[in-house]
Amino acid sequence: MDRGAGWFKLMGTPKSAGTKLLSVSGDCARPGVYEVAFGLKVQDLLKMAGGLDAQAVQVGGPSGTCISRGQFERKLCFEDLPTGGSVIVIGPQRDLFEAIHNFMDFFIEESCGWCVPCRAGNILLKKKLEKITSGKGTAKDLQEIESWGKTIKAMSRCGLGQTSPNPILTTLQNFREMYEAKVRNDKDFISEFDLAAAVKAASSLTGQKLTEAHHE
Ligand code: SF4
Known part of the structure; x- marks a missing residue:
């Protein structure tokens, strides 16, 4: 206030003037609140906070963007990676x-x-994510989780629903290989429901075993 807007605008980028308070948390040696000029590279922030070995950085909280190591040159500002501070x-x-x-x-x-x-959509997304991470996902599940996420964003009424699929959508975009390593390419469909596990107690009581025909 003392030095005026002109001085403040000398810092930052054309569309993100001045400085920003960033709350840095997680796996770093020096977590805390840092005041930096807008436009700082993620890599330089990690250097300050002692987190250069990070595999990923979540910018803007859960509803923001999760970036990979190859993107640490990106800038913290409204033109590139916006954040309310997280x-x-x-x-x-x-x-x-x-x-x-x-x-x-x-x-x-x-x-x-x-x-x-x-x-309901976020619960379905979480179930689909569980299916994929448990090794029961297929390429179709990856397509569905992506299109469901985009639909939830487009159809939700407020900012929470409009950003809630971002943890999945941004990691699908920036860590695609991690998802692809989980899905089975030899099958078009795998059931989420484990019939054998569901009837295990009853089978042991009756002494009857589930056959392949039951599965089908
Ligand atoms: S109003 Fe907002 S928080 Fe509530 S269900 Fe809709 S999108 Fe979610």
Whole structure:
């Protein structure tokens, strides 16, 4: 205020003037609140916070964007990676899928339930993600999780539902190989429902075993 708007605008980028307070958390040696000029590269922030070995950085909280190591040259500003201030560092020791599951749990919990795409859609997305991460997914499941996510974003009433699929959609975009390594390419469809496990107790009581014919 003392030095005026002109001085403040000397910092930052053309569309993101001045400085920004960033709350850096997660797998880094020096988590905390950093005031930096808009336009700082993610890599330079990681250097300051002691998190250069990160496998991923979640910019803008769960509803933001998850970027991979190859994108650490990107800039924190409205023209590139916008954030209200949250930057979460995800270290190489983490299972990234676990973080995505946690973010989806958060959105399911926070949905107010007013509209169906957000109330039911996020649960369906989470189930589909569980199917994929448990090794029962196919290429079709990847297509569906992507199109369902885009539909939920387009059809939800408020900002929560409009951003809730982002943990899945942005990792699908930036960590595609991680998803592809999980899906089976030798099958078009795998059932989520495990019939043998569901009737295990009854089978042991009756002494009857499930045959292939039952499965089909
Ligand atoms: S999108 Fe918003 S209004 Fe709709 S259920 Fe989710 S939180 Fe509620």
